[in-house]
Every structure is written in structure tokens, then in C-alpha cells.
Amino acid sequence: MISALASRTAASEVCALVDARDSFDPTSAEAAGVKLKHLLWVRCRSVDQALRSTDLLIQGGGFGLIALDFGDTPAQVIRYVPLQVWFRFRRAVESTPTILVVLEQESNAKTCASLVLQLRMQEAQWSRTSGTAEEILSHHSPGCLLEGSKSHAEMIRSRTKQEGSRLIQQEVFMHGGGNGIEFETEAMEIYSCALSGIHSSGGGSGKG
Amino acid sequence: MRFASIFVPNFMLQAVVRTEPALRERALALIDGNPPLCSVAAINEKAAQTGLELGMTKMNATQFAGLEMRPRSRSQEKIAHAVLLDIGWSVSPRIEDTAEDTIVLDLSGLTHLFGAEEDIGTHLARRSCECGLLPNVAIASNVDTTLIAARGFRGITVIPPGRESRCLGDLPVSALSPSVETAETLSRWGVRTCAVFADLPVLQLSERLGQEGVRLHALARGATSRSLAIAEPGHLFEEEMELDDPVEELDPLSFLMGRLLDQLCARLAARSLAAASLRVRFEMERAFENALDVRKEMFRRIHPPGVYEEDMQLPVPARDSKMLLKLLRLRLQSNPPAAPIRKIVIGAESARLRATQGGLFLPSFPDPEKLELTIARIANVVGEGNIGSPSLVDTYRPGEFQMQRFLAPLEAAGTGRKSSGIAHAGKPRKSFQASTSFRIFRPPVPATLELHAGLPTRVFFQGLRGQVLAASGPWRTSGDWWREDPWQQDEWDLEIHFHPSSGSRDTAASLRSDCGLYRFCYDALRDSWFVRGIYD
Numbered sequence: 001m002i003s004a005l006a007s008r009t010a011a012s013e014v015c016a017l018v019d020a021r022d023s024f025d026p027t028s029a030e031a032a033g034v035k036l037k038h039l040l041w042v043r044c045r046s047v048d049q050a051l052r053s054t055d056l057l058i059q060g061g062g063f064g065l066i067a068l069d070f071g072d073t074p075a076q077v078i079r080y081v082p083l084q085v086w087f088r089f090r091r092a093v094e095s096t097p098t099i100l101v102v103l104e105q106e107s108n109a110k111t112c113a114s115l116v117l118q119l120r121m122q123e124a125q126w127s128r129t130s131g132t133a134e135e136i137l138s139h140h141s142p143g144c145l146l147e148g149s150k151s152h153a154e155m156i157r158s159r160t161k162q163e164g165s166r167l168i169q170q171e172v173f174m175h176g177g178g179n180g181i182e183f184e185t186e187a188m189e190i191y192s193c194a195l196s197g198i199h200s201s202g203g204g205s206g207k208g
Numbered sequence: 209m210r211f212a213s214i215f216v217p218n219f220m221l222q223a224v225v226r227t228e229p230a231l232r233e234r235a236l237a238l239i240d241g242n243p244p245l246c247s248v249a250a251i252n253e254k255a256a257q258t259g260l261e262l263g264m265t266k267m268n269a270t271q272f273a274g275l276e277m278r279p280r281s282r283s284q285e286k287i288a289h290a291v292l293l294d295i296g297w298s299v300s301p302r303i304e305d306t307a308e309d310t311i312v313l314d315l316s317g318l319t320h321l322f323g324a325e326e327d328i329g330t331h332l333a334r335r336s337c338e339c340g341l342l343p344n345v346a347i348a349s350n351v352d353t354t355l356i357a358a359r360g361f362r363g364i365t366v367i368p369p370g371r372e373s374r375c376l377g378d379l380p381v382s383a384l385s386p387s388v389e390t391a392e393t394l395s396r397w398g399v400r401t402c403a404v405f406a407d408l409p410v411l412q413l414s415e416r417l418g419q420e421g422v423r424l425h426a427l428a429r430g431a432t433s434r435s436l437a438i439a440e441p442g443h444l445f446e447e448e449m450e451l452d453d454p455v456e457e458l459d460p461l462s463f464l465m466g467r468l469l470d471q472l473c474a475r476l477a478a479r480s481l482a483a484a485s486l487r488v489r490f491e492m493e494r495a496f497e498n499a500l501d502v503r504k505e506m507f508r509r510i511h512p513p514g515v516y517e518e519d520m521q522l523p524v525p526a527r528d529s530k531m532l533l534k535l536l537r538l539r540l541q542s543n544p545p546a547a548p549i550r551k552i553v554i555g556a557e558s559a560r561l562r563a564t565q566g567g568l569f570l571p572s573f574p575d576p577e578k579l580e581l582t583i584a585r586i587a588n589v590v591g592e593g594n595i596g597s598p599s600l601v602d603t604y605r606p607g608e609f610q611m612q613r614f615l616a617p618l619e620a621a622g623t624g625r626k627s628s629g630i631a632h633a634g635k636p637r638k639s640f641q642a643s644t645s646f647r648i649f650r651p652p653v654p655a656t657l658e659l660h661a662g663l664p665t666r667v668f669f670q671g672l673r674g675q676v677l678a679a680s681g682p683w684r685t686s687g688d689w690w691r692e693d694p695w696q697q698d699e700w701d702l703e704i705h706f707h708p709s710s711g712s713r714d715t716a717a718s719l720r721s722d723c724g725l726y727r728f729c730y731d732a733l734r735d736s737w738f739v740r741g742i743y744d
Contacts (some may be wrong), residue, residue, distance in 0.1 A: 022594075027606075040597060040614045044590050053589055
């Protein structure tokens with residue numbers, strides 16, 4: 001999600017982040033390339049606030065990407081969101097150039113989503129100067145540094161075509177992790193195809 | 209050189225009717241003075257037809273059926289005068305603030321913009337009507353002639369050069385504003401009109417009436433010449449309304465505010481300006497507290513009327529009254545006044561309208577006015593301080609940032625979206641530069657750690673137990689020791705494996721799997737551990 005925001009804000013688009021649990025970190029986001037002055041951050045305290053804010057942002061229009069972050073919200077809470085809410089979002093956004101990304105722990109929008117990606121963290125990557133992988137290294141740098149994590153991304157469902165397709169809404173849910181630095185080869189191709197759909201839809205006929 | 213004069217007849221009455229246009233069709237009288245010496249200060253034609261006269265007492269005036277009475281409002285007269293000046297400045301940069309009900313404009317060069325002088329007069333009259341005033345407009349070659357003609361003739365009057373004496377001839381000599389003695393003398397002589405007065409020999413007139421006679425003679429012939437005393441344009445636009453009955457509900461208050469905003473925006477439009485900020489001020493009804501407190505032997509304690517003030521900065525200057533009203537309503541919904549309202553004052557700080565031109569190949573951005581409305585609506589949902597644009601603070605304190613007002617960028621980067629779209633269209637990227645993000649727990653989650661030889665081995669937080677698989681740290685930081693709130697903490701990056709049977713998974717720490725990468729912090733000043741966030 002942060003990478004998508006970085007990508008869109010780097011293209012000078014105005015983006016919005018609806019943060020359901022107020023977990024956004026501006027410091028790491030800026031380090032990841034997000035242009036904070038192009039980002040509207042809505043800090044919510046409940047699912048209801050997040051959904052209402054998302055609705056208002058879509059109705060207001062003009063945003064390149066709206067990210068709805070339910071990553072920290074328990075899955076059983078999101079399950080109670082009626083399906084008509086997702087339909088409403090889809091109907092509101094499908095005729096606009098806005099990309100709506102919903103990040104959650106399990107897929108809830110079902111057929112309302114144009115693209116569903118499953119991201120799974122596989123293993124953390126540490127830099128070690130010596131020792132085996134089984135050793136616990138806790139000495140101060142440069143002995144041990146957290147470099148990131150390896151993740152697996154898989155396209156579960158896609159409604160869009162490969163070339164020049166219009167990506168309307170994509171849902172990304174996580175199992176134990178999110179975007180990482182490296183991907184397995186197959187997953188990387190799928191993920192990058194999906195995101196190229198995002199870029200091309202952004203330059204499509206809806207904008208001008 | 210040509211001049212135009214705008215005169216508002218029955219100014220006191222028009223100032224009040226401006227805020228209540230419905231009164232224009234009814235018999236209306238203005239009451240002035242302190243009780244019990246209130247008397248009729250101004251009446252309109254319909255009231256005059258009923259037999260009402262100026263100077264009647266209020267008690268006598270109430271005998272007339274169907275008569276509307278309103279108190280004279282000096283504040284409304286002040287605003288009406290400001291409106292008159294705005295109308296003048298909307299046409300000419302050089303105007304004279306002659307009187308409360310009269311201004312004079314220099315029309316030099318304006319025929320190129322507005323056309324013939326009749327068109328200029330029509331434009332001035334129409335613009336005045338839009339702002340709620342019904343004036344007389346007169347155009348002539350000298351200032352005094354325009355003033356006399358505007359006061360003497362109804363509607364729009366254009367006096368061609370050289371025809372001043374003939375046009376003013378039918379007016380009574382009282383239009384020249386002579387002194388009382390001079391007026392009596394002229395009346396004894398049987399001089400009733402300006403034409404007769406202008407035919408008198410000036411030498412003999414000066415012998416009998418002195419310099420005043422000479423001056424009046426020149427006025428009657430339209431032969432005076434003077435320059436304008438130019439007034440400085442003002443930048444404060446304000447409208448106010450006093451209510452007979454206090455208003456509590458938002459809907460009727462919105463209706464009244466909408467009317468004031470319409471007038472305000474009309475004045476701004478007349479000067480090609482827009483509102484950069486709005487200032488709303490309510491005078492609220494007096495509150496009564498503890499009507500009778502026997503123990504303290506006090507009767508009703510009357511508190512002075514409260515004042516509610518709200519300042520609203522606009523992201524871009526705007527003069528859409530409907531949009532401004534929506535913003536005001538949203539602001540009042542989130543911060544309502546505490547008592548019924550007796551007086552409404554709305555002021556606007558003026559600025560030039562923004563002029564931007566969008567590019568064909570630039571990414572779109574939200575319309576600033578719509579965006580402001582959207583942000584105001586969301587602020588009503590999540591709270592005023594919970595929406596905006598984050599900006600980092602120049603400090604090493606972890607997690608420090610501030611929320612700033614979000615402004616839509618009006619300029620885009622040189623490389624627009626289309627170019628990036630072309631570069632990537634149809635070709636998937638070979639490598640995508642994703643990066644690990646960090647999710648913060650707000651507030652930080654208290655934790656307990658077991659250490660072995662200074663190294664974390666097990667963690668406990670929010671009912672969860674976990675084993676530390678890998679650790680990086682401690683990364684020691686501190687700062688702001690010169691302030692009252694210094695900080696000193698050790699940061700650890702831990703890879704944790706949670707026991708399957710440990711606690712509830714539905715926690716704010718969002719346990720999504722059996723393993724996770726977390727950042728733990730040890731606060732050295734408070735001697736406590738907490739979880740700052742999770743790597744995602």
C-alpha cells in the first residue's frame with residue numbers, strides 16, 4: 001500500500017489514506033518515497049468512520065488513489081460490513097479515474113473487487129556478519145540488522161484484461177505480512193502485471 | 209470630463225429594506241429615538257398614502273392598520289453605505305464619498321468598457337438593484353450638476369454637455385440647498401425654480417445675497433467646476449443582521465446566513481474580488497442562571513450577552529455563496545453556539561480570484577472548493593485534528609510529526625502521468641521497488657520482556673506470549689534533555705514466534721500469523737517496555 005502511494009504521489013497525483021486504526025507512520029512512509037504533501041491522511045477510530053470517510057472522498061472526487069487501510073482491524077469486525085457497502089464503493093468509483101485500494105486481513109468485497117491480491121510474508125531477512133541462521137544475534141550493529149522480509153504475492157481474482165486494462169478497484173489482503181523487498185519469480189510477475197494495470201488505467205481515457 | 213452621481217433616496221429606509229426585501233411592497237415606517245420619545249423618522253410611499261407623516265409619535269403610528277414598523281438601524285446604514293462605495297468601485301477607480309447616501313464617479317475612459325453613458329447609468333442602476341438598493345443616477349459634465357440632478361430627478365438622467373442649465377431649470381430652488389435665510393428671501397421674491405433663479409443678473413444677486421447667491425447662481429446654471437476628493441477603496445466586506453426574535457435552530461439560521469452571504473458575494477463580485485477568509489460573529493441572547501436563589505437572597509442574575517466567533521480560512525479565494533454556506537453549516541454543526549442568536553455578523557477578507565490553467569497532460573487534482581467541502585464533512589466525522597497532510601518535524605524524537613492543512617497542489621510535476629503511462633503501457637515491470645513499511649501502534653502497547661544476558665528472549669503483551677527468534681539492537685537514542693519532556697529509549701527489532709495457545713488474537717497488535725517483526729522500545733526514563741509497531 002505504501003509503495004502504491006509512493007508510486008502515485010511521485011506522479012504528482014493527490015492520494016488519500018483512510019487509516020481505520022491510526023497506524024500510519026509518516027516517517028517510514030516518506031522514507032519509502034511517499035510525498036506527504038500530496039497525501040490526505042484521515043485518522044479514524046472505528047470501521048464506521050473509515051467507511052463514511054471513504055464514501056465522502058469518493059464522492060468528492062479528484063484523487064488518483066484512495067487507500068482504505070483495514071490491515072489492523074480484526075477480520076471478524078470487517079465481516080459485518082454489508083456487501084452493499086462494497087457495491088456502493090464500486091459503483092461510485094468505476095466511472096472515475098480514481099483507484100480504490102482496500103487493505104484487509106481477508107477478502108470481503110468478493111465480486112465487487114476488480115482485482116484481489118493475496119500477500120503473504122515468508123521470512124524475515126537479516127544481515128549477519130557471522131554465525132548460522134539458527135543463532136540468535138543480538139549484538140549491536142553491524143552484527144545484525146533487519147533488512148526486510150520476503151513476501152509472496154498471488155493474484156486470486158482479476159476482472160481486468162492484460163493490456164491497457166482499466167483497473168477499478170483492487171483489494172489486497174495479508175496473511176502474516178505485506179509487501180516485501182523480494183518476491184518469488186512467479187508471484188512477482190503476477191503482482192507487477194496487476195500494478196501495471198494500475199499505471200495504465202491512470203493514464204487512460206478517464207483523465208485529461 | 210464626465211461624472212456620474214449615485215444617490216439613494218430615503219436612504220435610512222432603503223438600508224433596512226435591503227435586508228428584508230419583502231418590506232418593499234408594504235407600508236413601512238422607521239422609528240427612531242429613545243423611549244418614550246420615539247417618533248417616525250422615515251416612511252415609504254405606501255405609508256405616506258395612508259396619511260402617516262414624519263415626526264409622528266410611535267403611539268400615533270401604531271393606529272395605522274397594515275403599517276410595518278422597524279427601528280432605525282445605524283449599522284445597516286453603515287453597511288448600505290459600504291455597498292454603495294463597492295458599486296462605485298466596481299465601475300470606476302476614482303470615486304468621491306460625498307455623503308452617506310451619495311457618491312460621485314469619474315467616468316473618464318469608461319465608455320470604451322461600458323459603451324454609451326446611458327449604458328453606464330443602466331449598469332450602475334442594475335448593479336445597485338442586485339445589491340438591494342434603488343438609486344437615482346445622473347451623468348453630467350461637472351460634479352455639482354450631477355449631485356443636483358441625482359437628488360432632483362428619479363431614475364437615470366444623462367445631461368449632455370452645455371445643456372446643464374436647461375435640464376436643471378425645472379427643479380425647485382430647494383434642490384440647490386440654500387441656507388434658510390436665502391430660501392426665505394427667494395420665496396419672498398417669488399423665485400421658485402432654478403430656471404428663474406439662473407436668469408437673475410449675477411451682479412445684483414451678489415449685492416443682495418452675497419457670495420452664497422453667486423454660488424447658488426452658478427449651481428443653477430450648471431457652471432461650477434471642482435475636482436473629486438478621491439476615496440480610498442476599502443478591503444473589508446461585512447454584512448450584519450439583527451433579529452427581532454432569537455434563533456436557535458440551524459435551519460433558520462442557515463437561511464439568514466445564506467441571505468447575508470448572497471449580499472456579501474454580490475459585493476465581492478462587483479469589485480471582481482473573492483473571499484479569502486470568512487469571519488462569523490453571533491451575539492447571543494442573555495442567559496438567565498438560577499432564577500431565584502433564596503439561600504443567597506439573590507434574584508435573577510443576568511449575564512451579559514455571549515459572543516460566538518468563528519474564523520474560517522479558505523484554501524483559495526471563493527465567492528460561491530452556496531459553497532460558503534455549506535462550509536459554515538458544517539463548522540456550526542461541529543461547534544454549535546451555546547445560546548440563541550440575536551445578531552449575525554459575517555465579514556470577509558477580500559483577495560483576488562485565483563487564475564489557474566490546467567494542462568492537458570497533467571494529472572488531475574480535486575477542485576479546491578469541493579475538496580474544502582469534503583474535508584469539512586470528513587472533519588465532522590473523525591474530528592477536526594484528524595484529517596490533513598502529515599509533515600515531519602525537524603527532530604530526532606521518534607514518531608514526531610504534525611498535521612497540516614491539506615491543500616490540493618495546483619501545479620503538477622513536469623513528467624505527468626501520461627508519460628509514465630506510456631512508459632509502462634502493456635509491459636510489466638521486471639522488478640517492482642516495493643519497500644517494507646512500518647505500522648505504528650497508537651498509543652504504544654505496554655509489554656514485558658524476559659532478558660537473558662541483556663538479550664530479549666521472550667515477550668508478553670496484550671495476552672500474547674512469544675519467543676524471540678532474532679533480535680537487532682539495542683539502538684539507543686535520546687534527546688530534548690533541555691526540555692521538560694526529554695526522551696531516552698532503546699529500540700529493538702525482534703522477530704517473534706507466538707505460541708499457538710497464547711491469548712486472544714483479536715488485539716490491537718493485530719496478530720495475523722504465528723510470526724511477526726516488531727519494534728520494541730525500552731523507555732529508560734520510565735523503566736518500561738512497550739511495542740512501538742510492526743513491520744509490514
